[in-house]
Amino acid sequence: MSTETIAPREYQIYSGDDLRTNVLEISMGPQHPSTHGVFRMDVSLDGETVVKLKPVFGYLHRNHEKIAETTSYLGSMPYTDRLDYFCSMTNNWAYALAVEKMAGLAVPERAEYIRVIMAELTRLQNHASLVGFLTNDLGASGTPLLYAIREREHILDLFEWASGARMMCNYMRFGGVRNDLPSGWLAQCKKVVDDFPAFMDEFETLLTGNEIILSRCQNVGVLPRDLAINASITGPCLRASGVDYDLRKVDKYGIYDRFDFKVPLGSVGDCYDRFMIRLLEMRESVKILKQALATIPEGPVNDSKARNFRPKPAEAYGRIEGPKGELGFYLVSDGTPKPHRYHVRPPSFINLTVLEDMCLGQKIADAVIVLGSIDIVLGEVDR
Amino acid sequence: MLGIGILKGMVVTAKNFFGSFVNKRLLPTIQYPEAGNSVTLFSRNIPFLVYDNDEDPLGTMRCVACKICEKECPPQCIYIVMEKDANGKPAKRPKVFDIDISVCMGCQICVEVCPFESIKMDSTFELSTPDRFEGLLLKREHLLKSNTYFHKIHPDEAQEVDDRLAAKQKKPAPTPSTPAA
Numbered sequence: 399m400s401t402e403t404i405a406p407r408e409y410q411i412y413s414g415d416d417l418r419t420n421v422l423e424i425s426m427g428p429q430h431p432s433t434h435g436v437f438r439m440d441v442s443l444d445g446e447t448v449v450k451l452k453p454v455f456g457y458l459h460r461n462h463e464k465i466a467e468t469t470s471y472l473g474s475m476p477y478t479d480r481l482d483y484f485c486s487m488t489n490n491w492a493y494a495l496a497v498e499k500m501a502g503l504a505v506p507e508r509a510e511y512i513r514v515i516m517a518e519l520t521r522l523q524n525h526a527s528l529v530g531f532l533t534n535d536l537g538a539s540g541t542p543l544l545y546a547i548r549e550r551e552h553i554l555d556l557f558e559w560a561s562g563a564r565m566m567c568n569y570m571r572f573g574g575v576r577n578d579l580p581s582g583w584l585a586q587c588k589k590v591v592d593d594f595p596a597f598m599d600e601f602e603t604l605l606t607g608n609e610i611i612l613s614r615c616q617n618v619g620v621l622p623r624d625l626a627i628n629a630s631i632t633g634p635c636l637r638a639s640g641v642d643y644d645l646r647k648v649d650k651y652g653i654y655d656r657f658d659f660k661v662p663l664g665s666v667g668d669c670y671d672r673f674m675i676r677l678l679e680m681r682e683s684v685k686i687l688k689q690a691l692a693t694i695p696e697g698p699v700n701d702s703k704a705r706n707f708r709p710k711p712a713e714a715y716g717r718i719e720g721p722k723g724e725l726g727f728y729l730v731s732d733g734t735p736k737p738h739r740y741h742v743r744p745p746s747f748i749n750l751t752v753l754e755d756m757c758l759g760q761k762i763a764d765a766v767i768v769l770g771s772i773d774i775v776l777g778e779v780d781r
Numbered sequence: 782m783l784g785i786g787i788l789k790g791m792v793v794t795a796k797n798f799f800g801s802f803v804n805k806r807l808l809p810t811i812q813y814p815e816a817g818n819s820v821t822l823f824s825r826n827i828p829f830l831v832y833d834n835d836e837d838p839l840g841t842m843r844c845v846a847c848k849i850c851e852k853e854c855p856p857q858c859i860y861i862v863m864e865k866d867a868n869g870k871p872a873k874r875p876k877v878f879d880i881d882i883s884v885c886m887g888c889q890i891c892v893e894v895c896p897f898e899s900i901k902m903d904s905t906f907e908l909s910t911p912d913r914f915e916g917l918l919l920k921r922e923h924l925l926k927s928n929t930y931f932h933k934i935h936p937d938e939a940q941e942v943d944d945r946l947a948a949k950q951k952k953p954a955p956t957p958s959t960p961a962a
Contacts, residue, residue, distance in 0.1 A: 540793055562825035563887065
């Protein structure tokens with residue numbers, strides 16, 4: 399038997415200056431777990447650095463706008479649930495707001511309060527699970543996400559109690575909401591809202607100081623203030639870049655002018671700012687909820703005349719501050735029971751347009767976090 | 782010091798892990814189906830047709846086959862044919878009332894537009910079937926359920942409906958208005 403020893407070979411290490419590599423094109427998705435649905439990124443990589451990124455979407459396209467133009471105004475209300483399936487309540491509200499603007503319908507006082515309560519609960523559960531998904535993208539597989547989902551269950555139970563469904567609520571109607579809150583609902587809601595800050599404290603202890611999150615998120619995917627404005631980014635992404643623009647303050651739709659709350663703003667516009675803005679916004683939402691629950695009046699929740707409305711030829715654009723940004727519905731009526739034109743301005747879709755600018759020069763692993771921090775739902779992007 | 786944040790987070794996870802043995806709030810998982818399910822009184826799933834008298838379901842069904850729900854249903858999952866009597870006159874009763882539950886999205890629009898309180902939402906689930914065509918197409922016979930059943934699944938709503946119907950009977954029966962625009 400020969401007794402040869404294995405000697406270490408000599409390797410040549412290139413300094414990198416004279417090394418020429420080809421750009422590698424990777425098609426990331428549509429079945430990639432980090433893309434939050436059926437979304438594809440055509441990425442060109444130099445080593446691990448992104449040099450070009452092209453978002454490709456439309457895999458979930460289901461003709462939402464055209465279907466809405468062939469059904470009655472009421473008939474497309476359940477379809478709006480399926481746009482951004484995390485926040486069906488705010489989708490309902492935006493659509494109802496557009497129709498109410500067009501047909502000139504008034505909303506009773508109690509219904510306005512119910513709408514605010516539902517919208518803020520939606521914001522709580524959307525932001526909580528977004529932060530969970532973002533940390534999941536960072537590699538914290540499951541733990542923060544499951545804590546968030548556990549808390550979200552309490553809110554979904556409230557939705558089910560009031561509307562009959564956990565996610566596809568279909569609760570708002572033109573001129574109010576579908577049915578009054580069941581007895582005991584407000585007390586349970588108060589309990590959930592009072593318990594929420596304890597969860598937030600725990601969540602922040604778990605995440606905000608974590609060194610891995612700090613080093614992975616800070617100064618990654620910076621969205622400059624000017625670009626955010628030019629690309630008409632809205633919602634938490636815009637506010638993370640330091641622009642004070644919140645439709646709840648700017649438009650004062652519904653009864654938001656009655657509540658005392660602040661708009662948290664970021665300074666850098668990186669992933670960490672977008673992450674923190676969500677946590678801070680949840681605190682403000684809890685504040686709004688507490689005020690709304692304390693002052694909600696008794697009374698009717700629906701305008702019975704609104705059921706048989708027939709709009710005059712008109713056009714209207716209703717918009718609200720959804721959890722993901724400005725959600726708008728543009729409607730044109732020609733006097734028939736069906737809308738002549740129905741257009742959705744989806745926040746996820748428009749916030750996605752700056753994905754390339756945020757990812758250029760970053761590592762491919764960071765592109766995943768940048769995408770996660772924008773907070774997209776493919777049901778809304780593709781419609 | 783580097784790592785303090787991670788350690789603090791570890792404490793939180795440890796609290797949650799050990800707490801889940803004593804605190805029900807920290808472990809809300811329901812072992813379905815052994816330990817029951819989470820279906821509540823308020824959930825809605827698919828529609829059903831209400832009849833009043835348990836002995837005569839077909840005779841006392843509230844549906845008059847006006848086809849408003851068929852027209853208003855957003856995914857178009859309802860199919861109705863009106864029954865005709867021997868002289869060919871409409872009998873104000875559906876001969877065929879089919880709901881394709883593979884299409885139905887449980888949106889409750891049919892319940893809202895029905896002027897006769899005849900279609901309501903059921904809270905049944907576990908509707909899977911090995912037959913993907915006939916098994917998912919519910920016929921009139923499958924859909925008919927008694928008012929007593931409605932009282933059982935949605936007590937408050939059923940009571941409201943009964944009160945409304947009783948108030949209506951005092952007044953002359955209304956003609957079905959044109960559906961909402």
